[in-house]
Amino acid sequence: MTKAGSNRIYWDELAPRYQDETSISTTDYHFGPLLPGNSELQLLPNSVADLDCLEIGSGAGQNSIYLARQGARCTAIDVSAAQLDHGRALADTESVNVEFAVHAMQDLANFDTTYDFIHSTYALPFAEDPKTVIADSATLLRPGGHLLLTTAHPVAAGEWMEIGDEGCGLFLTSYFEPPVDVRFVEDGTNFVRSSAWPLGLTVDWLRDAGLVLDRIVEPQPLPIPTMSTAEIEARVPYHSEIWLDCYEQVAHIPVVAIFAAHRPI
Numbered sequence: 001m002t003k004a005g006s007n008r009i010y011w012d013e014l015a016p017r018y019q020d021e022t023s024i025s026t027t028d029y030h031f032g033p034l035l036p037g038n039s040e041l042q043l044l045p046n047s048v049a050d051l052d053c054l055e056i057g058s059g060a061g062q063n064s065i066y067l068a069r070q071g072a073r074c075t076a077i078d079v080s081a082a083q084l085d086h087g088r089a090l091a092d093t094e095s096v097n098v099e100f101a102v103h104a105m106q107d108l109a110n111f112d113t114t115y116d117f118i119h120s121t122y123a124l125p126f127a128e129d130p131k132t133v134i135a136d137s138a139t140l141l142r143p144g145g146h147l148l149l150t151t152a153h154p155v156a157a158g159e160w161m162e163i164g165d166e167g168c169g170l171f172l173t174s175y176f177e178p179p180v181d182v183r184f185v186e187d188g189t190n191f192v193r194s195s196a197w198p199l200g201l202t203v204d205w206l207r208d209a210g211l212v213l214d215r216i217v218e219p220q221p222l223p224i225p226t227m228s229t230a231e232i233e234a235r236v237p238y239h240s241e242i243w244l245d246c247y248e249q250v251a252h253i254p255v256v257a258i259f260a261a262h263r264p265i
Contacts, residue, residue: 055119
C-alpha cells in the first residue's frame with residue numbers, strides 16, 4: 001500500500017475522535033499544540049483579503065476557515081474524506097466559503113491553478129517525498145507569493161525520560177536521522193509514519209525550489225500552568241487534554257519548526 005493510502009485509512013478512522021477531542025480554533029491561525037497563534041507570532045501575510053490560498057494536508061481546514069473569515073479565497077486539500085467532511089460542516093456552521101477537495105500531496109504536480117499563499121500545518125511529516133511537495137508548492141506560487149510551512153522539529157523525535165537526579169531530559173539517538181514516529185489505527189491493521197528532518201535540509205529544499213527564506217521560527221508554548229481555562233480557550237488555538245498533560249515536555253523542546261518563504265517577483 002502506498003503511503004498516501006495508509007494515511008487515508010488512518011485519518012479516516014481517526015477523524016471523528018480527533019476532531020472531538022482536539023480544540024482547533026477558527027478565530028486564529030494555529031501552528032501546533034499549546035503554541036501561540038498568528039495573532040501573536042505574526043507570520044501570515046500582512047493582509048490575506050482577496051488572496052487565493054491553498055492549504056495542503058488541511059485536516060478539517062480550520063486554518064482555511066480562519067483565512068476565509070479574513071476575506072481570502074480558500075482551497076483546502078487532504079487525503080482524508082472524513083476530515084474534509086468535518087471541515088465542510090464546520091464551514092457551513094461559520095457561514096464561510098472554503099473549497100474542500102480530496103487530494104494527496106503528490107497530486108500537486110497535476111494542479112493547473114496558481115496561488116498567492118500556500119500553507120500547511122504539520123502535513124509534510126506524512127509526505128512520501130517532502131522535497132517534491134515543496135518543489136511542487138513553489139511551482140504553484142505566483143511571483144511574490146508566500147509559502148508558510150509548519151513541520152515536525154527533529155528534536156521532538158527524541159524520547160523524553162527521567163535522567164537520575166538530573167530530572168527529565170531528552171534522549172535523541174541522532175539529530176541527523178531522527179526516529180520515525182509510527183502510528184497505528186486502533187485495530188493495528190494499518191499504520192502511518194511521521195518523519196522529521198534536520199532544519200538545514202528543509203532550508204535546502206526551499207532554496208532548491210527557488211524560494212527565498214524569510215524566517216524560521218521554533219516557537220515555545222504559552223505559559224499554560226499560569227493560565228485560566230478561559231485564557232487557554234482565548235489564546236491557545238490548538239490544544240487538547242492530552243497535550244495539556246504534556247506541557248512539561250513541550251515547554252523545554254520545540255515541537256514544530258515554522259518556515260516562512262516567498263517566491264521572488
